[in-house]
Amino acid sequence: MLVETFDPFNHLGISALVAAVPIILFLLCLTVFKMKGLHAALLNLAVTFAITFFIFKLPAGESVGSVIQGLIQGIFPIGYIIVMAVWLYKISVESGLFDTLRGSITSVTQDQRLQLLLIGFCLSAFLEGAAGFGVPIAICAVLLISLGFQPLQAAMLCLIANAAAGAFGAIGIPVGIIDTFGLEGVTAMDVSKISALTLPITNFIIPFVLIWVLDGFKGVKEVFPALLVTSTIYSASQAFMTIFVGPELADIIPSLITLGALTLFLKKWKPKNIFSLNEKEMKIETYSFGEVVKAWSPFLLLTVYVLIWSSTTFKGLFAEGNVLHNSIVKFVIPGSSINMSLDFIGATGTALLLACITTIAITKTINFAEGLALLKRTIIEFWTPIIMICAIIGIAKLMTYGGLTTALGEGVATAGKIFPLLSPILGWIGVFMTGSVVNNNTLFAPIQATAGHIIGTNPALLVAANTVGGVMAKIVSPQSVAIATAAVGMTGQESTLTKMAIRYSFAFLFFVCIWTFVLSLFL
Template identity: 55%
Template sequence: MLVNTFNPFDNLLLSSLIAAIPIVLFLLCLTVFKMKGIYAAITTLVVTLLIAIPFFKLPVGIASGAVVEGFFQGIIPIGYIVMMAVLLYKITVESGQFLTIQDSITNISQDQRIQVLLIGFAFNAFLEGAAGFGVPIAICALLLTQLGFNPLKAAMLCLVANAASGAFGAIGIPVGVVETLKLPGDVSVLGVSQSATLTLAIINFIIPFLLIFIIDGFRGVKETLPAILVVSITYTLTQGLLTVFSGPELADIIPPLLTMLALAVFSKKFQPKHIYRVNKDEEIEPAKAHSAKAVLHAWSPFIVLTVIVMIWSAPFFKNLFLPNGALSSLVFKFNLPGTISEVTHKPLVLTLNIIGQTGTAILLTIIITILMSKKVNF
């Protein structure tokens, strides 16, 4: 029988400190002891169980069920999306499409402040939505380094810029995971997405200004103000509309794409009065030019991804997997034995819906990308 024990030591401060041990331990394992994420997580899990079972009187059956449920949720949808997103990225690299994408971005402007807005902010946000989990910072920092930035400064700029897109992550995982947490009925993915937008709108609008200020101070902000406004307004407005009315899945896909497109079009008419270069004596070498057809082909995997994820996140598609939906037979539910609580009188239920997962949408994109490419070999 589960009896909730929130103050096992009859001292609220002491009980709170004991309960906080796993959180503090996890942070210490990652930062002080430099442990790999998997080992830090396992260590923290063991300590959590050693605290929860004897002190907080958590039954072993329910504790075991919670571990299984947590592992299941880590694999589906989070792990599934991450694996598919990274695979899609690797395929675009293998096919040569990613190199064309890089060239198409760097050819827009030779001013390195504009390049930071394009690569450090917009392309960074796009990769966050398409792959996430460190990929955007690594790739964009490398690109900026190749364009003449100091490696440490390039990484710092990308980390600052990533604050705008990190909240929604790869295909909206950080917000979309709410769907798997079995929270009260009034807490939905769309609701959390809408709430997050209220805060993020301010951050999204300010970060492009901050990036240029870090590079070139107030003078840089003044000289590139029109371009900054194009980036800030386009990204903030499109992400706000998308997350409020659609959800988090495409929050870091469509807005960055539209932002890059808007800045590319704007840059044809506008270039800063003074072309800013970190190293003024450096010889400017333009990236390789590609035909419009080649650029469109290079971007095609992510265009396809956008369309498919839009379909997967649409209400009509999600309704297919409801109990009375046309594809409800493809949804499997499993009860975890030994996890029936005297409080809820219900066991933990695991739901397996492979077809409806966003990871499957990315997998479909991968298949289409391979069929469209002549350079991918396995």
């Protein structure tokens, strides 16, 4: 916060209400007014700039610097990651590897409800754990489309499924980062453990919701055994990881176990009726083990590189005095006091870049000239959603530096003993505005912990509620929606997708609010 006060009206309620204008306006633009995502983002950026500058008195240099920081971070690292992830997918398609990959999935089952569980849930959770930052939404939505799902339908299903893994995306960073805050009586492991009181419930339900959305109660009934396998194994194994191991592998290990278990189960069990969205029956082909491994190699390489980039050993190379420390570019945005740090080598996007380069190098059916042409096409396709993401992050930075997020947090915290009921909503707001559970916890975890101490509620519970509530906002976060629509070739349909998905976001948020309040009575 770079302003003198987060309460310019000397009335916290009024200040918090004004601070909420960008959020309320964004929701109205995407739902009621049916504006395109880019137009809604740019309009809200202008409105937020005016509120922070004229009402909250953020100096001009800091206001402009906030927008510049949003522009830079929207391009790098977020835009960088998105472009690299989609480029890897295009390389897989152009080289012919994707046809075999798709065939390896359809050879397990032709039932598209079960394909949704394998790809939209299990694979998505794995990619969220390994890479995060929209990678699973982009890749899995496109995979589903290739199997016959409608573009917006695939995007919505992937957004809902992502709620099962978002709390521990990108090697558990959203929870792991809590240890850097120095919060009194709250550690990352505390939050990891206490999240096991809520996440297993929502994670158990999500696969059922996915099938219900796709094929109604009839579909749930027909594939109930497979749903039971998926939900039970994933929720139980993630609970075990979060309680006894920690957040780092809480997505990766459970998703791999569930993917393997479901695949083995489907070799022995099949539903009575095969559900298909295609009029023509898909041809089943058989592949050797080597062909399947080669087809999956781009995403296996992605996983290996991301795990290396996320390792403590690799990150240690960038520490003060170590060999790669000077590779980090640090500067202050001119005219402001806002510091920037650009780590090109250590960025997750660079791990994805290496996966792309390695795939081209080891694949005979595509060369580097063709690969670069695909990269150019990807950049052209994604410039609009990346600009939208830049605007959204600019809004988030303005709200943070201008004191709007603090006003919202402090306003909600005045609820006293009823605060646990509202605690997840604060997390939902944080992720809706930033698109990131990491940023959400950075903004609001200290406020949640402080409120816990003030009202006598377990602060780790409230920080966990901030995380879980935030995950439910990923379903409709403008940043997530922009990534999803761009990935499925439906840029400009952000309002339609938001309206399709928002009921599920609110339903899960409602449960988390009630359940957090119940837990606060006993913890």
